[in-house]
Structures are given as C-alpha cells and as structure tokens.
Amino acid sequence: MPFPGDATVSEAGEFPLIARLRDVFPQGEQVLVGPGDDAAVLRIRNGHVVVSTDMLVEGQHFRREWASACDIGHRAAAANLSDINAMGGRAHSLTIALGAPRDLPAAWALEFAEGFAEECALVDASVVGGDLAVADSLVVAVTVLGSCTQAPVLRSGAEPGDVLALCGRQGWAASGLAVLGRGFRSPRVLVEAYRRPEPPYDAGRIAAESGATAMIDISDGLLADARHLAEESGVAIDVRRDAFEIAEPLQAVAAATGADPLQFILGGGDDHALLGTFPSAEVPEGWTVVGSVAEGAAVTVDGAPYDGPTGWTHF
C-alpha cells in the first residue's frame, strides 16, 4: 500500500493512486492493450462499435451523503451500461475520467472504482482506460463501448399501431430519492433501489431480437423519455395509468408524503428501466404493455395531457 488509508487524493499523489485504481479493474479478453499507455487497444468483433458518454456531477446527479462511494460507482456504471442496453446491445469496455477535489479521500476513489467494477462485471465489461484530474467538485465522466448482435434499435423507429412496453422496475429509485431528500432512510428497499439501480441488462438484446421498433432507457423520466421516442419517431404516445402495478413500498411512501404514487412512475428516472415499442401486443417476457403509439405528436396519459412533473430538468 503506497499511501496511508486516510490519505486524500492529493496526499496519495496522481501516479500511486492511478496504479492502485488500475488494480481494481480486471481486463476482458477483448483488451489487447489495457490501461497505462497513451490509449487502450480493443479487439472489435461484428465490425461496429456502439458508443455513449455521460457526465455525473456531485450535487446534480449524486450526493456523497446519500450513497456510499461504492454505490455511486454502481450507479455511474449502470447509467452508461444502460445506454448500450437501450440500443439492443451489450457493453464490453468503458473509460472513466474522474475530476476530484484535492481533499477527496483516496479511499473514496478506490471504493468508487470497486463499485464501478462490480457493476461492469454484471455484463462482463472492462474498464480499459481513465483519467484523473483536480476539480472544484466531484465529477465523473464515463464513456461506454459495446456491440449489438443485430441491427441497433433506435429511438426513431416507433410506428402508429405499435404498443409501448416497459421492462424493469420504474419509480423505485425516484421514490427512494424522495425518501432521502426528506432525511429518511426507509423504506430501505426504495433507498437501495436509488443507490443501486438494477437495469434489466439482457432485456435490450432480447427486445431487439423480438422485433422492437424503438427503444430508450428511462433516465430523464418515463414521460420525458416517451417524448424523446415520440419526437424522434414522429408519432404520438399514450400511456395508460392502469397499466402500472403500484408496488406496496411506493404506495407507502406516497401515503406518507401525500404524493400520487404514479408521479414516481411517470416522472422518475434513475432506475434505468427500458421503454420500447413493439409491432404487436406480444411483447417479450419481462416486458409490460403500458401504452400505445398513434399518429400525431403528443405524449398523453389516458388520452389527456399530463400536468404532473414529467421528468428531470438538467438546467
């Protein structure tokens, strides 16, 4: 151990810390040259790469007091792995750039890396490169690379007559965040859902193989992301309230806070559920039909405009 356990990143020093971080990340068989050179080199099959990038900023996307470093590592990885899932693909390689205040505990950075690596291991993806910089506040930028076994499913392919379907827990993370925001720590299952989302990592590929016409991962909010699908596809989307089973813990939080439990489901992101459209009501196992696609441009709930919060506003 080249630096004491309570060292800050500044005390640990860039190169010793990078050396420790590198040890956290096992390298998959696609990695011809791993971290430590000017660039990594990856073997690519299928003749294509699917690539996406995301930036998470402390205070905007996470708070150290609401989740452990390990949890935040899981969340940061999940947000990116999920983008490849939403194309019908599977991630294989990621890079992380970490902007850290000088007084960040080096142990925080290592635990973050461990959580990140654990989440990546769920899909056999490797962290193949990174960067470490000094910043006023904590910033994590991730880029993920993956591949598809068939044509990628875009946001733009929904057709009038398709059904809208959902796969994965939805509204759990948002209600967990609402609980934390009020200073509580329970229902624990919701707080955990916020801290460690469980995106349905196989569902994207299965949906693609089952003929999904459009797909998106719900990160802004169900209705906000339905709007992205509607806009890119040039269609109208209607969501049915009665399609959602409202799980007991969500009902409990809604009752305790006086909120409509549907607002967590319709407006929440962070679970990284998938929203897809399919040409018939026969959706793959694990998917639930929650609405329909028609000609037009609006996103409605039970045929009418929705006046609750529809999702995350970044600015």
Add this chain to the structure above:
Amino acid sequence: MPFPGDATVSEAGEFPLIARLRDVFPQGEQVLVGPGDDAAVLRIRNGHVVVSTDMLVEGQHFRREWASACDIGHRAAAANLSDINAMGGRAHSLTIALGAPRDLPAAWALEFAEGFAEECALVDASVVGGDLAVADSLVVAVTVLGSCTQAPVLRSGAEPGDVLALCGRQGWAASGLAVLGRGFRSPRVLVEAYRRPEPPYDAGRIAAESGATAMIDISDGLLADARHLAEESGVAIDVRRDAFEIAEPLQAVAAATGADPLQFILGGGDDHALLGTFPSAEVPEGWTVVGSVAEGAAVTVDGAPYDGPTGWTHF
C-alpha cells in the same frame, strides 16, 4: 436561432443547446448512427479500436481569460487526437461531455464546439456523441477512438541501444503559458502555440511504419514523459542538451524572464510533440535525435540527474 445570442446555457436550455451543438459536428462515413440516440453506432475496420480519455478542468488545464472558447476547443481536441497519434494510429471518432456552470454563455459552448470540430477536421475525425451537465466549474471530458494500420506502438518497447527522437515543436506552448502567466501577450507566436498547439498528426503513423519501438505524446513534460517511457520499457534514457535548437522567440522569453530556455523544452507539455525510440539513428523525416536509450532505470540529461522542473504535477 432558438435562443438569444447572449443567453446563458441555463437560459438556452439543455435540449435547444444540444440541438445547436449537434449542428456544429459533421459526421464521417464511419458513423452509422450519430448523436441523438442512446448511443452512436460506428463502423469499425481493421478489427480493433484504440481508445483514450482525458478530462480538462478550468483553472487546472485552461483559463478562459488566456484563450478563446474556440482555442480551448482546439486544445481539448488536440490533447485527445494526440493520444491516438502516440500509438501510431489515427483518430476517427470522439465524444465530449461538458460540465458547465449555469451562467456560462451559450455562445461560449458553441464556439468551443466549433474550435473542437475544426481541430478534429484536421484528421477527418467526427464528434459522434456527447453529454451536457451543470457543474460548479467548467469541465470537459473527451474520449477518442481511432485505429492503426499496423501494430500499435506502446510505451514499453524501448530497447538499450535505441535512439530517442522528438517530432514537433517542443517548449513553445510552455513558454507561451509563462508569458500569459506574467500578464503579457507576446511573443505572439508562443502565445498562439499555447492556444493552438500543432501536434504532428501524421508523425505517429509514419514512426510506427518506420519501426519505432516505443512512443508517447509529450503532455506532462519531455523529461516526465521520457520517465514514463523508461519505466514502462525498463530502460534508462539520456537526453542531450545540445540536441535542441532553441528557437529565437524562446530565447527572447528566457532572456526577458531570466529563465533557462531549456527548461521550457525539457519541462514543458502542451505542444503534444511526440517522443519516440528507434532502433537506429535513421529516424523518419521530421524527427530529431535528442538522446539515447541504455540499460538501467534513470532519466538523465547529459548523463547527470536534472534538477530543473521535469514537468506537470497534477495534484
């Protein structure tokens, strides 16, 4: 124009600003799906990808008062394109994540993007995806993807008996930064060298084809990066002072500031020159032999330890 010219990023709004930014980036023929979906899809030739990531933080890596948004865009792209150059490859695709304070002028973001796109155009690379987040200070995280036409040149291949050679301007950006740091704006050629480095983008590939055994891009400082080569290769490197021609403007700055002009050359980064090792003194055109490789572990100057600054310390 969906927002006024003097709007902040917050006033412009995330999605209108992203739409404007997207228009700045032309898409190359490798781009099967460009920005705007959950992920981009790229056609990959040669069965591999070379990938690297870098984070630039305001106050650490750039200052808005020392360079225009367009210049900073050029610098951010150059730093990343150069990492692929140093593998003997060529970049084809990049992603950018921008963390912006709410009050950042939207025009700054657009001019940054234009400068970034101009630099990428020098090597026919495309910006295929991005993210925009609110942050306390300005942070830019870039990931670059590229490919090689032959085996990538690593840091670890230098052999005793090799010569050490340099390609590209070296020390110009560091002396330009020294000038700016003292509140001056001239010699203009050095200030411009800092603001818009001119990495030798073809030199990496040519070096690889000419049998370079190891290579690195000088971003930390010539001696600091020579140390990375020495450590990864398990060799000693000696740099010869008399190998460097000291350009007139560097002499002028050194005279005016009482500095040794060699300190800009030996300690400076930011020009993104290439440092490589070759098995014989016959180095490719454009490269200058500046030292030698031997058994051992030290990095020396004229056979002795160097006691000046050897490069950038991040933490």
